[in-house]
Amino acid sequence: MAKNKPSLSIVMPCLNEAENLKTLLPQLISAQPNADILVIDDGSTDASKAICEQHGIKVISHPHSLGNGASIKTGARNATGDIIVFMDADGQHDPDDIERLLYKLAEGYDMVVGARQSSSHASTKRKLGNAIFNKLASFMTGQKIEDLTSGFRAVRAQHFKKFLYLLPNGFSYPTTSTMAFFRSALPVAYIPIKAGKREGKSKIKLLKDGLRFFIIILKIGALFSPMRLFLPASVVCFLFGVINHIDSYLSSGTFSNGSLFLYVASVFIFLMGILSEQISSLHYRNSENVDS
Template identity: 50%
Template structure:
């Protein structure tokens, strides 16, 4: 919601930035005009351009890192220092517009959500290869969380500050904070929704290495998935091993008339994998039960 309706009090807009002075020069005045009561917090992640000078000119609050610590580190630092009860995270590259923030805030407060993500369409993806990768990640994350994930890597989102800070210890220092926070919210039973947004072409070049970060995104999906629902990973893996053992046993029985050591190994591994997943699931359940008990106290 907008300041015209008196709803941006208690709002902090956190913008991690690395050498994005060109786009910030246009974005920051627009945000200040549209949300005069909101705290606008730029986290300068070791920029070498005139970002520091720009924020002084525009009288915007800024946290400056002495060197490049990573996008996730900037987001975590911004979340720790932000004063608002509602946090908006948006990229500094010019893709996200102030009207996007306005639309997200209207729905966020109307529906009383815990997280609302700006979901880009196919035209908003940076290249065909990255768009294809994001679709694959969305499908994997949907399977791991049991909820439909429309845009796992979007940097535009509105969250409740207290909810988001619960997961700061899980967030990586690199470019994967959207992935981790989205899956953590889903698996914790917090309400998450998506709002379609049409983003502009970014200003400047991307700091993202698609191959390195793509592998990192994949690892994070499994890391968070196994942290919150271990059987989602261990049960299918156990089933694959059991099927492989059965196929090998059938083959050796028909060709050699015996039960081989390889079949025994595969069956044993299948059973152990399932038991590890079961124990992990119980540990996760106890962990969350303890956390919920502490929150009630």
């Protein structure tokens, strides 16, 4: 007997995207007529909600703006599909690419991310910033990450919902969810996409949110792959201690306080890494008990 086809929910966070929704919603309905489309209105002050209702789209409204990540969590909690596709409401993501995400997911993956081609980035600064984040996250996870911050992805709902409590309320839910899937040994794949240019002003501030992404990557690295963060730091401290020790001995025949400090710091950082590894293991024990 053939297995039933998995049901599909499409979740779109929305903040003042009325103009983009006028064009996007008809295309989305045409591309995925059987999907449960859910728009999360994050405190919009324009006609976003009214336009969705005109097209028969279900809308859940926040009383005020709670953040992109908060909208993702609201959408995931209310999505009924076995598979959830997350996409932006600003017109950057092509509804026709959803089918490509689903085909790749059907190959046995638990998350498929639409990786933006280099020509899709709005500026050279954003392109460079994303490249740096991808390299750092790849190091933290030990897996190649082609687009860490892409908000266009298909996931298996049963796995994604396990990590909702980890997701921040801001713009970095893709970062956290990607690294969480890798840490849980849930297979992740990428397909190349060409993101369109959004109409209107982006809600992301390059410097402010870039710093937040960097800090979040370090936090996630410490939580999910602690020794990848702490071990190199410990080794660097130890090597600087050795260098300082040799320099002090050759110049004055003494053992300097600086060397002692670096040796002690190296040991403490290493022990923090071991402790973090144990905490990380306990943290994931509960997640792994959820039915897969």
